[in-house]
Amino acid sequence: MTPRPATASRPDNAEPLLDAIDRQIIVATQSGLPRVARPYHAIAAQLGVAAEEIMHRLQRMLETGIIRRIGAVPNHYALGYKANGMSVWDVPDERVHELGIKIGTLNFVSHCYHRPRHLPAWPYNLFAMVHGHDRAEVAAQIETIASLLGEADRGHDVLYSTRILKKTGLRLGV
């Protein structure tokens, strides 16, 4: 895993601003890009739209964050990341933003969110998914997060996944 710069969080309530052609592009590409020399031309031919138009719209969706990125999604189990833990933290609400950004920059954290507590059953408000080759590696990652949080860590836990009960992926609302 490679280090990367901090990313600012963004609101998710921005207007989607998608028209019918955008939606056709999304449907045509959500399971993957054609693996042919000119993939955007292949989509263009399929949809009956000019290739320049397809590329322009994809670029715009990248800029507006509707597309997070274009690339490969590795199966982390296949790459040897067998220990996948949902680490959860109880931190003061007034510091969750600042701390979440900090934790999100760690190179072993794949997702980092502020989520609601459900007291008394669930006291945690900061979630960070961590990945290692084994549980010992994950335990060391948890130590790193705990020391970063310092006294803001009022309690934490790691929930390892023991079984995938279902994984069909997201069906996008288009």
Place this chain on the structure above:
Amino acid sequence: MDALDRAIINNLQGGFPVCEEPYLEVASHLGTTEEELLRRLDALLESGTLSRFGPMYHAERLGGGLTLAAMQVSPEDFERVAAIVNAFPEVAHNYAREHALNMWFVLATETPERIDQVIAAIERDTGYKVYNMPKQEEFFVGLRFEA
């Protein structure tokens, strides 16, 4: 997996170009040919080393609803409840986890309003309380795994 496969996995987790011949551009950056890159990508997808190749869309920005939810299910009841939960098409992922809250699933719906309806239906059909934990703020998404 050889060095070229690793280079493909490590370099292609984002930033795939939007241009006329993007595979050619990536191939020359990696010091290989377009044909070889396409062949390798096919093989990595075929073997399941890569689960997808293409644009990753941001579900909420497309206008849908998305949330993480959890339940505390009695061990003897777990399979029955898992079957009920999994039968909902809105359940995209469902994981068993080691905790008192032992079932964690992601709901993805066509509209944000639909989330509450599906949660109510799951509670009704299973007889268990659902803890809804929608994200309040996103700090980071998108780990790059090193092969």
